[in-house]
Amino acid sequence: MAEEVKLFGKWVSPFCRRIEVALKLKGVEYEYIEEDMLNKSPALLNYNPVHEKIPVLVHNGKPIAESPVIMEYIDETWKHNPILPVDPFEKAMARFWAKFIDDKFWALWPGVKKAMKSGGEKEREEGIEEAQLHLNALETQLKEKKFFGGERLGFVEISASLLIWIVVSQEVMGVEILTRDKFPALHKLTQKFVDDDVFKQCVPPWEPLVAYFNAELGALAASKMKNWL
Amino acid sequence: MAEEEVKLFGTWGSPFSRRIEVALKLKGVQYEYIEEDLTNKSPALLNYNPVNKQIPVLVHNGKPVAESFVIMEYIDETWKHNPILPADPYERAMARFWAKYIDEKFWPAAKKTVVAKGEEQKGAIDEIQQQMKNLEGELKEKKFFGGESLGFLDIAANIIIWLVVAQEALGMDQILNEEKLPVLHGWLHRLLDDAVFKECVPPKERHLDFFKVKFGSSIASK
Numbered sequence: 001m002a003e004e005v006k007l008f009g010k011w012v013s014p015f016c017r018r019i020e021v022a023l024k025l026k027g028v029e030y031e032y033i034e035e036d037m038l039n040k041s042p043a044l045l046n047y048n049p050v051h052e053k054i055p056v057l058v059h060n061g062k063p064i065a066e067s068p069v070i071m072e073y074i075d076e077t078w079k080h081n082p083i084l085p086v087d088p089f090e091k092a093m094a095r096f097w098a099k100f101i102d103d104k105f106w107a108l109w110p111g112v113k114k115a116m117k118s119g120g121e122k123e124r125e126e127g128i129e130e131a132q133l134h135l136n137a138l139e140t141q142l143k144e145k146k147f148f149g150g151e152r153l154g155f156v157e158i159s160a161s162l163l164i165w166i167v168v169s170q171e172v173m174g175v176e177i178l179t180r181d182k183f184p185a186l187h188k189l190t191q192k193f194v195d196d197d198v199f200k201q202c203v204p205p206w207e208p209l210v211a212y213f214n215a216e217l218g219a220l221a222a223s224k225m226k227n228w229l
Numbered sequence: 230m231a232e233e234e235v236k237l238f239g240t241w242g243s244p245f246s247r248r249i250e251v252a253l254k255l256k257g258v259q260y261e262y263i264e265e266d267l268t269n270k271s272p273a274l275l276n277y278n279p280v281n282k283q284i285p286v287l288v289h290n291g292k293p294v295a296e297s298f299v300i301m302e303y304i305d306e307t308w309k310h311n312p313i314l315p316a317d318p319y320e321r322a323m324a325r326f327w328a329k330y331i332d333e334k335f336w337p338a339a340k341k342t343v344v345a346k347g348e349e350q351k352g353a354i355d356e357i358q359q360q361m362k363n364l365e366g367e368l369k370e371k372k373f374f375g376g377e378s379l380g381f382l383d384i385a386a387n388i389i390i391w392l393v394v395a396q397e398a399l400g401m402d403q404i405l406n407e408e409k410l411p412v413l414h415g416w417l418h419r420l421l422d423d424a425v426f427k428e429c430v431p432p433k434e435r436h437l438d439f440f441k442v443k444f445g446s447s448i449a450s451k
Contacts, residue, residue, distance in 0.1 A: 050330065050363055059319075062319055064319070064322045064323075064326065065326060066325075066326055066329055068325075068329075069322050069325045069326050069329065070322070072321070072322065072325065073318050073319070073321070073322040076318040076321065077318045088303050088306040088307045089289075089292055089294070089303070091302070091303070091306065092294045092299050092300070092302065092303040095296070095298075095299045095302065096294070096295060096296055096299050099296060099299070100280065141280065
């Protein structure tokens with residue numbers, strides 16, 4: 001049966017990139033449509049009238065929005081290479097931690113932005129502290145629990161990939177938030193993504209990302225650009 | 230098979246723990262209920278949910294699960310009869326989407342309608358009316374969001390009752406009225422009539438008193 005799978009996304013969004021990881025892990029062919037969030041397409045507004053946001057997955061004409069909802073849909077529709085565990089309790093743990101990651105990320109991102117924006121030293125420090133508080137919550141949980149289902153990267157890891165955005169943006173901005181010393185477990189995890197064949201296809205290209213962060217976060221140019229990949 | 234041990238840590242007034250009660254009762258699962266005092270959390274609760282330290286927590290044969298939607302999915306996958314979620318992946322996605330909408334959009338807006346004043350309150354009321362219209366779009370002509378019987382989204386939408394009771398307690402006009410929201414209004418009455426569901430709402434008088442005490446001083450002057 002011919003499948004038609006479309007993904008509406010924004011190249012720089014970690015929430016869209018996670019859907020790409022899921023689709024690639026399943027080997028699902030899809031058409032990607034890049035959205036300009038300042039000029040949303042009629043198609044996007046039609047497919048996600050409630051939130052008008054990306055990502056939206058459209059499968060044989062039927063739209064699904066919200067990244068965790070999309071990921072579960074993908075896992076239930078293409079059953080090979082499961083993303084979620086089979087056991088109900090382990091599944092519950094995966095869902096719990098994925099939610100925890102998303103909740104904490106949204107809590108820490110304003111701090112990250114504050115730290116990145118050019119401005120007073122004090123404001124930058126406050127931003128870093130704010131972000132690190134929430135990163136610490138993630139680090140503690142990662143250290144204590146083996147929540148990364150063994151060797152394979154699954155639902156929780158896919159959700160956690162958004163940490164790369166902090167790593168990359170801090171490299172660009174010359175700000176230190178997610179450091180190897182303070183967050184060894186999280187740092188090790190981000191390395192896993194960089195090394196993984198599927199994940200590394202799903203991170204934004206370096207040069208455009210630099211330009212994006214410079215423009216969006218309005219920070220001073222980093223004095224040194226480190227090679228990240 | 231070994232006997233099942235199911236415990237639920239909750240509070241009488243929490244829509245989130247009441248959701249779990251509905252799910253367990255729909256499945257006919259026997260459970261021990263532990264009422265928590267959130268100003269003095271039990272060591273057991275703190276042990277079972279050290280991350281968020283919140284209710285509800287379901288403990289099944291010693292293993293704890295937290296977060297109401299995570300618990301509901303766990304219940305559905307563990308006790309497979311009388312399914313709460315539909316079988317079809319797309320319909321499951323819709324139930325999850327709208328349940329997330331209720332917690333992330335509706336719940337904060339509902340709280341605002343009760344505590345905000347003047348223009349801000351009016352804005353919150355308009356917003357929530359639109360949200361409920363969106364929910365009507367999902368319900369359409371069905372008896373319940375789950376079809377002929379209660380499903381995941383019906384249970385998630387229990388929060389609407391909290392808004393209705395709060396408005397009654399504070400002498401506010403009902404946002405969810407038959408004129409403006411006939412479809413949802415009908416659904417609400419069917420929900421409250423349902424044999425299982427109606428056991429899982431806070432006792433009315435106590436609930437009204439609770440809201441009067443908590444929000445009584447923030448009634449907007451008209």
